[in-house]
Amino acid sequence: AAANLTEVFTNIKSILADKKPNESLPIGFDIFVLLAEEAVKNGLDAISKECLRIYLSLDAPNNQFRARAFLAQAKLLQPTSSEHPEALEKPIAYVLKTIELCRKIPKYHFLVFNASVVYSELVRPFLKPHFRRFLCQSLSQVVKALEAIDDKDY
Known part of the structure; x- marks a missing residue:
């Protein structure tokens, strides 16, 4: 491949x-x-x-491919270790940009769910004591977006 x-x-x-x-x-x-x-x-x-x-x-245009580009960018920037939580800022920003773009357009709501999956992959290594505080705000935004789109698939 x-x-x-x-x-x-x-x-x-x-x-x-x-x-x-x-x-x-x-x-x-x-x-x-x-x-x-x-x-x-x-x-x-x-x-x-x-x-x-x-x-x-x-x-x-601001369509699904722009959102998917943001998610690919987030994956590229994924930190290789959990020693530096500040390394999460850029990839999380791309995930949140995806969510912001897609939550407004019903036919792209599936990408809000996809963004939440990418988010969970990004933050998983940081879900441990003393690191969770770095995730509170962004996790809240992701959850609110999922609730707002009210997609029955998730």
Whole structure:
């Protein structure tokens, strides 16, 4: 899978390199998010970062792909140890941005649930004495968002 993702990424970069300055993008914006998500899953952080950088630099609409880009960014920034709780600030900010974007649009409410899952993965190592205080405010926001959307699936 990693070789295929690398090949796709290389092909996309060559398409972008061939694009003239005022020419519209010959591929959909969403491809960058889809590729970033798969790259994160496969440990290809450099590809994921570059795809997200490209996507977020485009004038992409506020839709599910922007929300998914925020979640991929949160996963990329996930702390590798629980020794530094301040390292949670950026990834949690991306989760909360996702929630804020999606709670207003009923067809994207499923992404509020997805964001809560990413949040739980991020904070799990910090659910221990003396660290929980770093999570109170953000956990409260996540729970309130889940309650507000009143999705019967969660």
